[in-house]
Amino acid sequence: MTDLGLAALVPLPVLLSLLGAGAALMLSGRPSLQRAVSVVVLSSVVVVAALLLWAADTQGPQVLRLGGWPAELGISLVADRLAALMLLVSAIVTLAVLVYSLGQGITEEDREAPVSIYHPTFLVLVAGVSNAFLSGDLFNLFVSFEMLLFSSYVLLTLGGTAARVRAGTIYVVVNLLSSMLFLVAIAVTYSAVGTLGMAEIAVRVSELPDSVSLVIQLLLLVTFAIKAAVFPLSLWLPDSYPTAPAPVTAVFAGLLTKVGVYAILRTQTLIFPDSPLTDLLLGAALATMLVGILGAIAQSDIKRMLSFTLVSHIGYMIFGIALATQAGLSGAIFYVAHHITIQTSLFLVVGLIEARAGSTALLRMGGLARLAPVIGVLFFVPAMNLAGIPPMSGFIGKVGLLEAGLAYGSPLALVLVAAGVLTSLLTLYAVAKTWGLAFWRSPEQAHEMAKALPEPEDERTVLPAPGGTTPDGQRTAMVHHRGHVHVGPATFGERDLQTAHELRAEDGNDRDLHQLLEAGALPTRLPALMVAPAAALVGVSLAFTVIGGPMYALTDRAAADIQDRAPYLSAVLAEGFE
Amino acid sequence: MTVSLPLVVTAAVLVGTGVYLMLERSLTRVLVGLVLLSNGVNVCFLVAAGRPGDAPLYDGSNAETMADPLPQALVLTAIVITLGTTAFLLAMAHRSWQLNGNDDVQDDIEDAAIRRLALADDVSEGYEAEGEDQPAERHDEDRGETREEERR
Incomplete structure (x- = not known):
């Protein structure tokens, strides 16, 4: 065997997480040991990813050919600047989320989360995400997607409560459909070019007729757009994410959609450098931004609001990818890195809010700024960063993208620049509204307003009274069909309806934050293990601002690499393996 | 490359019925639809493999008449993954039935x-x-x- 040098590090993020998952599963009877294993594994993944980024930046892409097969036969794992950067950011984020979930586990005391399977599943998720970043082969990419999806199915339906099973159903079916589409894309690619290594495909695809390569491109694009939640294919996301436990939602929102964005970035730049689809992608980016943010404004729950802003900001990344100029790609890469940390930390903070205030429904909250000033700061900083207030990293990323759009100069690109500014303003409006309602007014005020405003009563009328009339006496057509109640366009399970009526009777409008406080039903202190990781992630996102210059230089180099293609191709396809 | 028409038609029929069933509200029907769909996709891989041939064993068969082994390996992987997903969806349908008395997908x-x-x-x-x-x-x-x- 030869000396692999630093390339020997390439499979470690995947291997460590998978072995850690096995170990954690065996140690399920001994929770403290299991926790130690997960933390140690993820910490070492962070170290390995940092080393890989350094190696990729100073010595070019690190390639490992699995089993020593030549590149055209075997599967390669490739860590170039882009992959290594994504790997490092995702490793930091997952470590923070894991520590946070340790803290939450202490308070929740296994109420809805069987902790024994949480750690192994989480580690498999990390392995899948890492493998997706590193993979240099389409089928291997499919397998890594399945790894991360399977763990996400389990994490999303953790505990199997009614709400989570409902949300999980949509999520699982949509993702299965996208997996099937991916398989079709792989079959088409294989029969067209006779290989599945991405570098080989990139070389051979230019020999194909335009129509065939367009079919392959569209198939791959649709597949990854479902995972990345690009507008017409994003409708599953706000439905399924908010019901999961806070750390799970945080890691999904931060990472899983970005894996889809990464896959779009990788395949579009590597395999289809002269894309005829720029306008299509620009249009999708426009629709994603605007529809997403308008959805966010309409929400009355923080988690759902954040899920919609997540969709909306995917539009910025697609914008950069669509331009396919170096500036655009660099902006997109920077934005992905920024958005992973920012979105995860926001969801972690929302978890803190939920633990402190007992709910994330805006109508029931108020006065958190006085009640929990630390949470206030932790929410305010990433929220302003998300909206892109200078000088934070969100501002840097947006400016980079907008400049790239101006430099590109086509009418649609200019429209997108305007839409980008508008989306940023509307994001500010959405988070400012959340801030005003949840943090600024007093709980008493919130209580008074909730009583005075018509909304809560209106929400009640969603539930038809058992007799078939709504409380205001208006008859609604209630159709019972196969254990279901259809009311107008909506459908509820009978059990759902029953629990909703019970909930309304005992809780409803009366148990808002004000009353919970008076009853002393809330914890006054949050465990440091929850607050510290959230604070650390907010710190990381702020660090992106401080190191914005070097960071942007790095993404510039990464973008130059993937636009040039030569570093990737020559590293993967280099003759021989002595 | 020559393509076997019966395989293409089979794949098309399987995918078509699969998509139709996935539009149903009941989770078990969705599940059956998914199984059909995935089998249709697997047949697509057989189409992608080109002409059929001898078993692709390491020695003892002629490379000229050998079938392409890679799509078969891919299909095997896909089948295993589909098996896992089917089991998971069945469990979810069962849980949904436990909770709601039916396995219909609910509105939000x-x-x-x-x-x-x-x-x-x-x-x-x-x-x-x-x-x-x-x-x-x-x-x-x-x-x-x-x-x-x-x-x-």
């Missing part, structure tokens, strides 16, 4: 609530009232007045 209550609020056009007024600290006037003036009185 939160969505319905927001849709109704939008129809009633109450949200914006409500938030304006909160944001600017003014009572909502148009629809419920009496309420606004009582609140102003309280404030005084």
Whole structure:
């Protein structure tokens, strides 16, 4: 065997997480040991990813050919600047989320989360995400997607409560459909070019007729757009994410959609450098931004609001990818890195809010700024960063993208620049509204307003009274069909309806934050293990601002690499393996 | 490359019925649809493999007449993954039946609530009232007045 040098590090993020998952599963009877294993594994993944980024930046892409097969036969794992950067950011984020979930586990005391399977599943998720970043082969990419999806199915339906099973159903079916589409894309690619290594495909695809390569491109694009939640294919996301436990939602929102964005970035730049689809992608980016943010404004729950802003900001990344100029790609890469940390930390903070205030429904909250000033700061900083207030990293990323759009100069690109500014303003409006309602007014005020405003009563009328009339006496057509109640366009399970009526009777409008406080039903202190990781992630996102210059230089180099293609191709396809 | 027409037709029929079944509300039908769909996709891989041939064993068979082994390996992987997913979906359908007495996919209550609020056009007024600290006037003036009185 030869000396692999630093390339020997390439499979470690995947291997460590998978072995850690096995170990954690065996140690399920001994929770403290299991926790130690997960933390140690993820910490070492962070170290390995940092080393890989350094190696990729100073010595070019690190390639490992699995089993020593030549590149055209075997599967390669490739860590170039882009992959290594994504790997490092995702490793930091997952470590923070894991520590946070340790803290939450202490308070929740296994109420809805069987902790024994949480750690192994989480580690498999990390392995899948890492493998997706590193993979240099389409089928291997499919397998890594399945790894991360399977763990996400389990994490999303953790505990199997009614709400989570409902949300999980949509999520699982949509993702299965996208997996099937991916398989079709792989079959088409294989029969067209006779290989599945991405570098080989990139070389051979230019020999194909335009129509065939367009079919392959569209198939791959649709597949990854479902995972990345690009507008017409994003409708599953706000439905399924908010019901999961806070750390799970945080890691999904931060990472899983970005894996889809990464896959779009990788395949579009590597395999289809002269894309005829720029306008299509620009249009999708426009629709994603605007529809997403308008959805966010309409929400009355923080988690759902954040899920919609997540969709909306995917539009910025697609914008950069669509331009396919170096500036655009660099902006997109920077934005992905920024958005992973920012979105995860926001969801972690929302978890803190939920633990402190007992709910994330805006109508029931108020006065958190006085009640929990630390949470206030932790929410305010990433929220302003998300909206892109200078000088934070969100501002840097947006400016980079907008400049790239101006430099590109086509009418649609200019429209997108305007839409980008508008989306940023509307994001500010959405988070400012959340801030005003949840943090600024007093709980008493919130209580008074909730009583005075018509909304809560209106929400009640969603539930038809058992007799078939709504409380205001208006008859609604209630159709019972196969254990279901259809009311107008909506459908509820009978059990759902029953629990909703019970909930309304005992809780409803009366148990808002004000009353919970008076009853002393809330914890006054949050465990440091929850607050510290959230604070650390907010710190990381702020660090992106401080190191914005070097960071942007790095993404510039990464973008130059993937636009040039030569570093990737020559590293993967280099003759021989002595 | 020559393509076997029966395989293409089989794949098309399987995928078509699979998609049709996936549009149903009952999770078990969705599941059956997925199984059909995935089998259709697997048949696609057989199409992609090109002409059939001898078993691709390491020695003892001629490379000229050998079938392409790679798509078969891919299909095997895909089959295993589909098996796992099917089992998971079955478990979810069972859980849904335990919880609701049926396995139909439910609408999102939160969505319905927001849709109704939008129809009633109450949200914006409500938030304006909160944001600017003014009572909502148009629809419920009496309420606004009582609140102003309280404030005084």
